[in-house]
Amino acid sequence: xxxxxxxxxxxxxxxxxxxxxxxxxxxxxxxxxxxxxxxxxxxxxxxxxxxxxxxxxxxxxxxxxxxxxxxxxxxxxxxxxxxxxxxxxxxxxxxxxxxxxxxxxxxxxxxxxxxxxxxxxxxxxxxxxxxxxxxxxxxxxxxxxxxxxxxxxxxxxxxxxxxxxxxxxxxxxxxxxxxxxxxxxxxxxxxxxxxxxxxxxxxxxxxxxxxxxxxxxxxxxxxxxxxxxxxxxxxxxxxxxxxxxxxxxxxxxxxxxxxxxxxxxxxxxxxxxxxxxxxxxxxxxxxxxxxxxxxxxxxxxxxxxxxxxxxxxxxxxxxxxxxxxxxxxxxxxxxxxxxxxxxxxxxxxxxxxxxxxxxxxxxxxxxxxxxxxxxxxxxxxxxxxxxxxxxxxxxxxxxxxxxxxxxxxxxxxxxxxxxxxxxxxxxxxxxxxxxxxxxxxxxxxxxxxxxxxxxxxxxxxxxxxxxxxxxxxxxxxxxxxxxxxxxxxxxxxxxxxxxxxxxxxxxxxxxxxxxxxxxxxxxxxxxxx
Amino acid sequence: xxxxxxxxxxxxxxxxxxxxxxxxxxxxxxxxxxxxxxxxxxxxxxxxxxxxxxxxxxxxxxxxxxxxxxxxxxxxxxxxxxxxxxxxxxxxxxxxxxxxxxxxxxxxxxxxxxxxxxxxxxxxxxxxxxxxxxxxxxxxxxxxxxxxxxxxxxxxxxxxxxxxxxxxxxxxxxxxxxxxxxxxxxxxxxxxxxxxxxxxxxxxxxxxxxxxxxxxxxxxxxxxxxxxxxxxxxxxxxxxxxxxxxxxxxxxxxxxxxxxxxxxxxxxxxxxxxxxxxxxxxxxxxxxxxxxxxxxxxxxx
Numbered sequence: 012x013x014x015x016x017x018x019x020x021x022x023x024x025x026x027x028x029x030x031x032x033x034x035x036x037x038x039x040x041x042x043x044x045x046x047x048x049x050x051x052x053x054x055x056x057x058x059x060x061x062x063x064x065x066x067x068x069x070x071x072x073x074x075x076x077x078x079x080x081x082x083x084x085x086x087x088x089x090x091x092x093x094x095x096x097x098x099x100x101x102x103x104x105x106x107x108x109x110x111x112x113x114x115x116x117x118x119x120x121x122x123x124x125x126x127x128x129x130x131x132x133x134x135x136x137x138x139x140x141x142x143x144x145x146x147x148x149x150x151x152x153x154x155x156x157x158x159x160x161x162x163x164x165x166x167x168x169x170x171x172x173x174x175x176x177x178x179x180x181x182x183x184x185x186x187x188x189x190x191x192x193x194x195x196x197x198x199x200x201x202x203x204x205x206x207x208x209x210x211x212x213x214x215x216x217x218x219x220x221x222x223x224x225x226x227x228x229x230x231x232x233x234x235x236x237x238x239x240x241x242x243x244x245x246x247x248x249x250x251x252x253x254x255x256x257x258x259x260x261x262x263x264x265x266x267x268x269x270x271x272x273x274x275x276x277x278x279x280x281x282x283x284x285x286x287x288x289x290x291x292x293x294x295x296x297x298x299x300x301x302x303x304x305x306x307x308x309x310x311x312x313x314x315x316x317x318x319x320x321x322x323x324x325x326x327x328x329x330x331x332x333x334x335x336x337x338x339x340x341x342x343x344x345x346x347x348x349x350x351x352x353x354x355x356x357x358x359x360x361x362x363x364x365x366x367x368x369x370x371x372x373x374x375x376x377x378x379x380x381x382x383x384x385x386x387x388x389x390x391x392x393x394x395x396x397x398x399x400x401x402x403x404x405x406x407x408x409x410x411x412x413x414x415x416x417x418x419x420x421x422x423x424x425x426x427x428x429x430x431x432x433x434x435x436x437x438x439x440x441x442x443x444x445x446x447x448x449x450x451x452x453x454x455x456x457x458x459x460x461x462x463x464x465x466x467x468x469x470x471x472x473x474x475x476x477x478x479x480x481x482x483x484x485x486x487x488x489x490x491x492x493x494x495x496x497x498x499x500x501x502x503x504x505x506x507x508x509x510x511x512x513x514x515x516x517x518x519x520x521x522x523x524x525x526x527x528x529x530x531x532x533x534x535x536x537x538x539x540x
Numbered sequence: 541x542x543x544x545x546x547x548x549x550x551x552x553x554x555x556x557x558x559x560x561x562x563x564x565x566x567x568x569x570x571x572x573x574x575x576x577x578x579x580x581x582x583x584x585x586x587x588x589x590x591x592x593x594x595x596x597x598x599x600x601x602x603x604x605x606x607x608x609x610x611x612x613x614x615x616x617x618x619x620x621x622x623x624x625x626x627x628x629x630x631x632x633x634x635x636x637x638x639x640x641x642x643x644x645x646x647x648x649x650x651x652x653x654x655x656x657x658x659x660x661x662x663x664x665x666x667x668x669x670x671x672x673x674x675x676x677x678x679x680x681x682x683x684x685x686x687x688x689x690x691x692x693x694x695x696x697x698x699x700x701x702x703x704x705x706x707x708x709x710x711x712x713x714x715x716x717x718x719x720x721x722x723x724x725x726x727x728x729x730x731x732x733x734x735x736x737x738x739x740x741x742x743x744x745x746x747x748x749x750x751x752x753x754x755x756x757x758x759x760x761x762x763x764x765x766x767x768x769x770x771x772x773x774x775x776x777x778x779x780x781x782x783x784x785x786x787x788x789x790x791x792x793x794x795x796x797x798x799x800x801x802x803x804x805x806x807x808x809x810x811x812x813x814x815x816x817x818x819x820x821x822x823x824x825x826x827x828x829x830x831x832x833x834x835x836x837x838x839x840x841x
Contacts (some may be wrong), residue, residue, distance in 0.1 A: 119669070196630055196669055281665040282633025290636060291643040300629060384627045388637075388680070391591050391621035391693075392644035395613045538594040 017131035021139035025113050032109075033147055040101050041154040044172060045162055048090040050487045061085060067335045068092065072323040073357040076220035079227075079236045087168045087241030090159075095175070095236045097483075100212075102151065102180035103232075106144050107204045110187030113140035116197040134264060137188055141260065148180030168241030175238035178252040182231050183208060185259035192266035202307065208232075213315055221322035231255055293394050293402035301373060301406045308369050308410070309417040312362070316418045320425025320439070323358050324351045344508035352435075355426055356442050356507035362418060363446035363500060364479060366411050370454035371471050373407035378461045378468040381539055396535050404458065404527060411450045419443025435507075442507035448519035449499035453478075455526030462533030465540065542605070544569045544691050544722040545590065550599035552585055552746075559585045561746035562599070567724055567739075569690075572717050574737035575726040582746040583726040584624060587695050590724075591621060604691060617646050620684035624696035624726070626676040628668030634679040635664030641683040653686040659708050674700035685712055692716060692723045698732060710735055762795040764819050765804065770812025779803055790814075 026033065055061045065084035068074045081092045114137060117123040123136060152173035159169035183204070190203040215233040218226030227233035231252060238248045289295055340353045377400060380386045389399055419440035427433035457471040464470075478498045485495045495501055499519055504510040545567035552560040560582045567573040577583050588594045590603050592612030601608050606615045628637055642648025657664055660678045671679065677700045684692060692713075698706050713723055713736050727733050733740060734754065741751040750757060762783060769790045776785060776792065781800025786793050796804050808816070 198630070280667075282631075282636060282667050284633070284635040284664045286636040286639035286643075290640050293644070296629075296640060299632065303631075384623060384625060385629060387588075387591075387593060387621075387623055388626075388641060389644060390593060390612075391616055391619075392641060393613050393617050393646055394644055539588075540594075 014132040014134040015138050016135060017126075017129070018135040018138045018142065021126070021131065021135055022143050025140055025143045029109070029143075033143075036105055037147060037151050037154070040098065040105075040151045040176070041158060043101070044090055044094040044098060044155055045158040046484075047093045047487075048086060048159060048162055048164060050484065050489050051086050051089050051093070053489075054487055055086075055089070058084075061089060063335055065089065065092075067339075070336050071354060071357070072220040073354040073361070076216040076319050076323055076358060077361050079215065079219045079233075082239045082242030085241060087159075087164045087172075090164070091168070091172050091240040091242070093483075094172070095240075096232070098176045099179035099232055099235050100208075102148060102176050103183035104205070104208060106148060106180040106184035107187035107208070108201065109144050110140050110184045111191045111197060111200050111204060113143075114188065115191040115194070115200045119195070119197050134267060137263060137267060141184060141188060144184045145181055148177040148184070151180070152177035165241060167244055171238050171244040171246070172240035174249055175235045175240060178238075178249055178256075179232065179235045181256045182235075182252055182259070185256045185263065188263035189259050189266065192263050192270070206307075206311070209311060209315070213318055217318045217322045220319065293389060293399050294405065296389070297402040297406050300376065301403075301410060304369070304373065305406070305410045305413055308366075308414045312366070312414050312418040313421040315362070316421030316443075317425040319358055319362075320355060320422035321429040322425075323354045324426045324429050343505060344510070348508050351426070351430065352438075352507045352509075353505075355422060355439060356505045359418070359422065359439075359443050359446065359507070360500065360503070360505075363415075363443075363450065363503075364475075366414050366418070366446065367450045367453040367500075368475060369414060370407055370411040370450045371457040371475065373410050374404065374454045374457040375461065375468060375471065376407070377403050377458070377534070378465060381465070386539060390539070397531060400462075400531050400534050404531070407454055407458075408451060411454070412444070412447055415443045415447055415450070416440065438507055438509070441511070442505065445503050445506040445511075445516065446500070448516045448523060449503050451523035452499040452519050452526065455523040455530070458530030459526045459533070460530070462530030462537070465537070542569050543567060543602075544571075545573075545601075545603055545724060547586070547590075547601045548599060550586065550589065550601060551597045552582075552589065552594065553597055559746055560589075560596070560599075563743070563747050565741055565748055565751070567722060569722055570717075570720050571738040572713060572723040572725060572736050574733035574740040575724055575743065576728065576730070576733055576740055577726075577743035578728060581743045583743060584695055585746075586743075587621075587693055587724070587726060590693065591616075618689055619691040619693060620645060620687050620689045621693045622677070622680045622684045622695065622697045624699060626673075626680045628671065628676055628679060630667065630669035632668050633665055634662060634668070634671060634675070637668065637679055638664065638683040638686065641680075642687050645687045645689070647688065648683075648686050649688060653682065656682045656686055656712070659712070660705060672700070674702065674705065677701060678705070681709065681712075685716070690721060692721060694723065695726045696728070697725070698727070698729060706732065762797050763801065764793070764795055765808075766793040766817045767791075767808050767813060768815040769808065770814055773811055776804075776807060779807065 051061075055064055062084045065081045065088070068078070068081050078092055078096045082088055083091075117126075117136065126136070155176065156166075156169040156173035159172065160166050186207050187200075187204050190207065191200050194200045194203060211230040211232045214230040215227050215236070218224065218228075218230070218233060228237070234248050234252055237245060239245050290299065337350070340348050340350055344353055377386075380403075386399065390396060419442065420436070422443065423436035423439035424433070426439055427436055453475065456474055457468065460471050461468045478500075481490060481495060482498055482500065484490050485498070485501075499522070502515040502519060504512050504515065543566050545565060547563060547565040550560050550563040550565075551558070563582065563586060565575070565586065575583055575586070585594065589596050589601060590608050592608045592615070595609050604615055604618055608615065628634070632640075638653060639648060642653070660682060662675060662678045662682060666675070668676070677697065681697060684694070698709050701709060710732065713725070716723060717736075723736075725733065725737060737754070739751065739753050740757060741748045742757075743749070769792060772790065773787055773792050776782065776787070776794070779800065780803065781797035782804065783795040783797075784793075792808070794804075
């Protein structure tokens with residue numbers, strides 16, 4: 012029996028299990044760039060307007076941090092710039108999570124053992140999932156390129172954009188394969204994978220926003236952008252990415268050959284034989300379950316805030332000469348608004364989406380505790396459902412607050428250190444905290460779904476993605492303003508610019524409270540399943 | 541004697557599936573009650589309703605004199621529950637889970653805790669994710685048995701235990717009974733129920749098909765008879781109340797209804813008995829009789 016025996020059958024099993032996720036994700040990823048290209052054509056019909064939007068983007072360090080450099084002021088170039096970074100995230104993160112889902116999750120649940128006892132080679136499961144994910148990424152690239160070409164964009168650039176995003180998918184699928192071998196729990200594997208992605212993202216963001224070119228070249232997420240679709244394609248960068256993929260897959264294969272099934276690289280440590288006296292309430296249990304996440308997210312956002320805050324505000328004062336961007340700053344923040352404040356707040360507005368994801372993740376813990384059956388253990392004691400739910404929700408509400416404080420403080424520090432003006436720290440901190448009620452609304456949506464429509468609880472992520480897409484297209488002016496009002500984040504005042512209106516914050520808090528209350532009432536009344 | 545659990549006409553549907561179809565169940569205080577049935581018969585659904593984790597569509601249920609749904613938190617102070625498939629928090633050690641669940645229930649007996657750990661040979665320092673299925677079950681069992689409660693609800697508690705640990709479990713349940721505690725023991729392991737239970741309810745397709753002491757249930761069933769005869773047996777086929785008759789040479793085996801034992805043994809004696817065994821049906825036989833015949837409401841889950 013070869014090490015790959017049974018890989019074909021396993022691949023079919025993976026396709027069967029993900030027959031819904033794969034096509035939905037693939038279509039979304041493939042159509043996204045074309046719709047951006049169409050919007051770009053509609054919005055900036057002349058070469059003049061294209062050039063001015065490119066200049067505006069290059070002058071905005073927050074844009075450079077999130078999206079990277081604009082290599083060409085054409086419809087293709089701007090499309091590549093708009094989707095290059097978010098597309099790499101869409102393909103990279105999903106590919107990585109899919110690989111972990113079919114490797115470490117399977118091992119942890121014991122299903123892998125069921126298969127391992129059959130006629131399945133040692134490396135077959137890994138090969139099967141990598142085969143499926145690589146093929147899916149490639150298919151997405153082909154579809155994406157075809158759509159872009161049919162929209163009238165140059166063939167070479169279309170193919171380069173498709174392939175560069177597929178390469179991001181391949182790279183992080185391979186990262187997923189490697190981290191999936193290192194930890195025993197799937198949660199830890201996902202955490203490690205997302206951390207690797209974030210670090211690469213941060214390196215690229217600081218490199219691009221701070222104008223440190225070599226830094227961008229240290230990150231594979233910089234490489235995918237440097238394929239330069241529609242801007243004198245550099246095909247050899249793709250070969251560089253392929254080498255990295257080969258290296259990572261070889262590493263995953265070597266790791267998997269060296270360890271036992273279900274084991275990680277590090278043996279699990281023993282815990283205490285008795286519980287500390289404080290572990291005696293549902294809240295104490297919830298804190299125990301959430302505290303690692305609170306710390307990890309806070310540290311992550313502190314590091315990110317420090318680096319990005321510093322890069323965005325570094326040496327910016329007085330350098331802006333793009334009139335469009337000055338106009339935009341004036342529109343948002345008034346005549347005497349400082350550009351650096353605008354950029355820092357812009358950055359916070361982007362990062363707040365990720366803080367919202369963290370809040371939702373914490374709230375959805377209710378559902379995962381329920382479906383794993385662990386909620387039964389607690390609820391069969393004197394703990395009431397409401398008390399159990401609130402113990403998790405207190406932390407789901409306080410966790411994002413802590414993370415936002417970490418983000419705001421670190422961003423303010425980064426800002427202060429690079430401009431020499433630490434006095435702005437409180438204002439930056441306020442700017443970050445202003446997003447808390449909006450984050451609570453997103454958390455509230457997840458709670459409401461858990462309470463009222465538990466089987467659709469994961470659809471919370473659909474809402475999150477839908478809001479992000481609405482926001483992206485809203486910025487392009489493609490969507491009516493009244494529709495945009497359903498996005499909680501559009502109501503948040505830009506506090507770094509000195510806007511501090513409490514009415515929208517109070518309104519958002521009320522909405523969040525209502526959603527949460529609905530969810531808790533629903534949870535109290537329904538069957539636990 | 542008051543009843544610890546009393547359920548009548550319980551109905552629960554999931555979509556088009558009728559999981560419970562007019563279930564009646566009575567468990568007297570201080571008794572060990574076996575709740576027997578195959579997978580998907582509705583045992584766990586009944587238990588989840590008794591624990592207030594689910595609400596019945598119709599029917600009445602009373603637990604320790606209270607309503608399982610409305611009085612859930614108060615009732616839970618007086619009971620302990622061990623699920624059939626125990627999942628633990630991956631990053632909490634077994635000892636931490638035992639202490640936590642005990643404290644949430646209102647206190648844990650430290651001495652019993654340590655003696656149970658020793659008897660079940662459980663290492664409390666391992667993390668939840670490192671335990672095997674059997675060891676996760678032991679964590680929940682120790683937590684339940686170490687707390688001072690009136691009622692134990694155990695849902696297939698030995699499904700992951702090895703025979704040695706099953707024996708320990710039986711001793712523990714016997715001790716609980718001696719202390720006057722009530723136990724509802726759901727199981728499909730017949731020998732376990734035979735060894736432990738005062739009364740048994742057999743559930744199939746969402747309703748209880750028979751309930752009573754083992755003696756009462758045996759009374760309703762056939763006796764297995766095997767005999768060696770001096771002569772070729774004949775004339776047995778026509779006898780009333782005889783089932784599954786098999787003849788190999790001078791050897792005969794069959795099942796007979798209690799009412800017709802006289803006729804059978806009269807005929808066998810006439811044929812010249814050399815050797816005979818007559819055994820009461822094991823619970824296995826009871827089971828086979830109830831599950832082999834097509835149930836009225838097949839539950840597909």
